[in-house]
Amino acid sequence: MTWKTMDYTGWGRVHRANGDVARPERASALKALLADAPAPAIGMRRSYGDACLNDGGRAIDMTRMDRVLSFDVESGLLHVEAGAQIGALLKIFAPSGWLPPVMPGTGFATIGGAIAMDVHGKNHHGAGSFGCHVSELTLMTPKGPKVASAEKNANLFKATIGGLGQTGPILSAKVQMLKAKGDVMVVTERRVDGWDEFLGLLDRSDATYTVGWIDATARGDQLGRGILEEAETGGGLVPAAKRGKRIPMDAPGFTLSPAVVRTFNAAYWRRVPEAGRTVVKPIDDFFFPLDKIHDWNRLYGKSGFHQFQCVVPIAAADKLRAMLDRIAGSGLASPLAVLKRMGPGRAGFMSFPMEGYTLAVDFPNRTAAERLIKELEKATAEAEGRIYFAKDSLASAGDLSGMYDEHAQWLKAVKAIDPDGAYETDLTRRLKLRSA
Amino acid sequence: MPQTWIILGATSTIARGFARDAAGRGDGVVLAGRDVDDMKATAADCAARGAPVAEVIAFDARDPASFEPILKRAAKIEGTISAAVFVGSMPPQEDIDADPSLIDGVIADSYTGPARFLTALAPIMEERRSGTIVGVGSVAGDRGRLGNYVYGSAKAGFHAYLSGLRNRLGRSGVHVVTVKPGTVDTAMTWGLDKLPFLAPPEKVVGDIMKAVDKKKDVLYTPFIWWPVMTIIKLIPERIFKKMQI
Ligand SMILES: Cc1cc2nc3c(=O)[nH]c(=O)nc-3n(C[C@H](O)[C@H](O)[C@H](O)COP(=O)(O)OP(=O)(O)OC[C@H]3O[C@@H](n4cnc5c(N)ncnc54)[C@H](O)[C@@H]3O)c2cc1C
Numbered sequence: 001m002t003w004k005t006m007d008y009t010g011w012g013r014v015h016r017a018n019g020d021v022a023r024p025e026r027a028s029a030l031k032a033l034l035a036d037a038p039a040p041a042i043g044m045r046r047s048y049g050d051a052c053l054n055d056g057g058r059a060i061d062m063t064r065m066d067r068v069l070s071f072d073v074e075s076g077l078l079h080v081e082a083g084a085q086i087g088a089l090l091k092i093f094a095p096s097g098w099l100p101p102v103m104p105g106t107g108f109a110t111i112g113g114a115i116a117m118d119v120h121g122k123n124h125h126g127a128g129s130f131g132c133h134v135s136e137l138t139l140m141t142p143k144g145p146k147v148a149s150a151e152k153n154a155n156l157f158k159a160t161i162g163g164l165g166q167t168g169p170i171l172s173a174k175v176q177m178l179k180a181k182g183d184v185m186v187v188t189e190r191r192v193d194g195w196d197e198f199l200g201l202l203d204r205s206d207a208t209y210t211v212g213w214i215d216a217t218a219r220g221d222q223l224g225r226g227i228l229e230e231a232e233t234g235g236g237l238v239p240a241a242k243r244g245k246r247i248p249m250d251a252p253g254f255t256l257s258p259a260v261v262r263t264f265n266a267a268y269w270r271r272v273p274e275a276g277r278t279v280v281k282p283i284d285d286f287f288f289p290l291d292k293i294h295d296w297n298r299l300y301g302k303s304g305f306h307q308f309q310c311v312v313p314i315a316a317a318d319k320l321r322a323m324l325d326r327i328a329g330s331g332l333a334s335p336l337a338v339l340k341r342m343g344p345g346r347a348g349f350m351s352f353p354m355e356g357y358t359l360a361v362d363f364p365n366r367t368a369a370e371r372l373i374k375e376l377e378k379a380t381a382e383a384e385g386r387i388y389f390a391k392d393s394l395a396s397a398g399d400l401s402g403m404y405d406e407h408a409q410w411l412k413a414v415k416a417i418d419p420d421g422a423y424e425t426d427l428t429r430r431l432k433l434r435s436a
Numbered sequence: 437m438p439q440t441w442i443i444l445g446a447t448s449t450i451a452r453g454f455a456r457d458a459a460g461r462g463d464g465v466v467l468a469g470r471d472v473d474d475m476k477a478t479a480a481d482c483a484a485r486g487a488p489v490a491e492v493i494a495f496d497a498r499d500p501a502s503f504e505p506i507l508k509r510a511a512k513i514e515g516t517i518s519a520a521v522f523v524g525s526m527p528p529q530e531d532i533d534a535d536p537s538l539i540d541g542v543i544a545d546s547y548t549g550p551a552r553f554l555t556a557l558a559p560i561m562e563e564r565r566s567g568t569i570v571g572v573g574s575v576a577g578d579r580g581r582l583g584n585y586v587y588g589s590a591k592a593g594f595h596a597y598l599s600g601l602r603n604r605l606g607r608s609g610v611h612v613v614t615v616k617p618g619t620v621d622t623a624m625t626w627g628l629d630k631l632p633f634l635a636p637p638e639k640v641v642g643d644i645m646k647a648v649d650k651k652k653d654v655l656y657t658p659f660i661w662w663p664v665m666t667i668i669k670l671i672p673e674r675i676f677k678k679m680q681i
Binding site: 001002004022023024025026027064067068069071081092 | 447449452471473474477478480481484485623626627628
């Protein structure tokens with residue numbers, strides 16, 4: 001059978017959809033689906049909100065199209081089907097010294113999802129977004145495959161990267177993999193006492209991979225305290241015994257009362273000795289710390305959860321501090337909170353990254369959290385920053401398109417390939433991204 | 437000794453997973469099936485995962501003329517030659533009831549085609565005194581029932597054939613594994629509702645690989661199908677004929 005009628009959700013499980021989903025395994029089957037009736041492509045549904053939903057309509061699950069089509073061991077150029085998962089590619093190619101160039105916090109994200117959200121990783125400050133490493137895309141259209149690159153169909157290329165699937169299903173992509181020094185991560189962890197120190201350390205960090213865990217419940221003098229992680233790939237000499245122990249992040253039992261989170265965060269912070277420490281970790285443990293706990297999103301219960309993620313320009317750092325202060329004061333945050341310095345690298349018209357600081361915080365789905373996130377969205381707009389489509393579930397029509405200054409160019413390219421809105425998703429409808 | 441798998445029906449979901457796992461273990465693969473373009477992508481995937489041999493040959497279970505090039509190729513590849521058979525077809529029983537001529541195709545795909553191929557391949561394996569044959573049958577072959585008895589009967593024939601082949605080839609150090617999968621989450625079952633114990637293909641592939649390593653004779657995968665089919669086989673025909681399962 002081609003279509004399966006099913007209920008499905010995004011990672012945050014706040015939005016739900018019901019509709020017919022196809023799961024083709026071959027390019028010929030995908031083409032036949034589109035010729036019959038074009039529908040948006042979805043990946044592993046690791047987007048938190050409704051980017052991967054089409055309630056009442058059809059969707060094409062791309063996850064079974066996950067083959068490596070070619071790989072050049074000399075140059076590291078990979079041609080891969082869009083349903084392949086980043087973590088699976090890491091597993092195949094790390095032993096020969098090549099890593100996916102950019103890895104989001106979950107290895108379950110597909111290449112298609114990584115392109116359609118132009119995702120960023122812990123190396124964004126140096127390496128830019130995922131799309132910066134894509135040299136060519138092949139889209140499937142009702143008439144057959146269509147190739148786009150910076151040279152050929154350049155507008156379509158820039159509209160597809162970060163383009164929320166609105167230019168149609170990506171069939172495959174050519175990705176320049178990144179040379180690794182070895183197959184483990186050497187990670188230096190350092191306690192950070194507060195906000196100013198954190199920004200200073202992030203600004204000065206010259207590590208390839210840098211990320212900050214932040215205690216989003218600490219207030220006053222301790223506001224912005226956290227742990228800075230800086231890492232490089234390494235190999236050979238590292239004794240296996242020094243393997244870092246993982247602290248399971250579900251430790252507070254996810255009952256998540258403010259007191260529990262505060263206590264957990266304080267312990268998590270103290271876990272790193274004052275003088276800092278260097279540990280060696282398997283690569284996937286460093287990049288995808290939460291993937292071992294399958295379906296951890298269910299720990300938040302039936303009503304689901306939200307992630308708020310914004311990026312603000314460097315000059316607006318104080319406004320971001322004020323936002324964190326509000327979050328800490330609310331007592332609503334979960335322990336999952338990340339602060340990172342972003343570089344300017346972005347590859348699509350609608351890509352999220354901008355040079356500045358990005359803050360991401362999870363909240364269990366409650367009315368008070370929704371109200372807070374709405375306020376934070378407003379504050380992001382005032383700071384001339386952006387909200388990330390991969391995470392947002394709450395913004396209203398018109399709230400976000402103004403944050404994306406190349407929206408008009410994107411819309412033009414999208415309309416050229418999809419004049420009838422066949423690839424619209426619940427997200428593009430909610431935010432009215434497909435109307436000017 | 438290097439091992440190369442001849443994989444019949446290589447475009448099926450489980451075959452694709454099997455080829456991928458074999459490649460990851462450093463085995464070679466010769467992919468045989470009808471959709472050559474699709475198999476080329478799988479071959480590339482296998483090569484990237486470490487298969488020293490990753491080739492594609494057109495194969496149609498209903499066209500014995502297509503067997504010859506594969507047998508010739510197998511004879512030329514050095515080392516251990518193994519074979520895994522994933523072919524089979526299952527048109528809805530209602531369609532068959534309306535058009536009995538469909539039966540020939542089902543039998544050719546699920547039984548006589550693969551049996552003829554394996555019988556022709558057997559001497560090469562006997563001569564090399566090594567290798568494994570994985571024959572994928574079905575729990576449907578354990579008992580004929582209302583919903584798919586033509587398919588079931590073809591698979592039952594294939595099971596009996598494999599059992600005899602095991603008896604023969606065991607004498608020359610070649611092992612035969614009969615695999616009886618239940619319902620697997622593949623392109624064929626997508627969208628069918630109420631499938632009991634639906635298994636992801638990776639689970640079935642993992643079980644097959646383990647059975648190959650352990651030289652198991654008959655594998656039910658997932659394992660739950662062993663007790664289920666044991667009970668179903670015990671139901672007296674007098675009662676079974678009135679049942680809807
Ligand atoms: C634990 C966790 C950590 C995360 N960390 C990060 C992070 O560090 N950085 C970051 O940037 N993101 C991060 N994310 C978000 C995630 O990387 C993105 O949402 C990504 O898009 C998910 O990929 P997916 O395959 O699940 O796509 P889905 O969520 O299924 O789809 C996302 C979008 O991509 C489109 N799409 C998917 N496949 C295709 C295709 N083949 N062709 C065309 N369009 C397609 C869909 O239409 C949709 O618009 C994280 C998510 C989780 C759950």
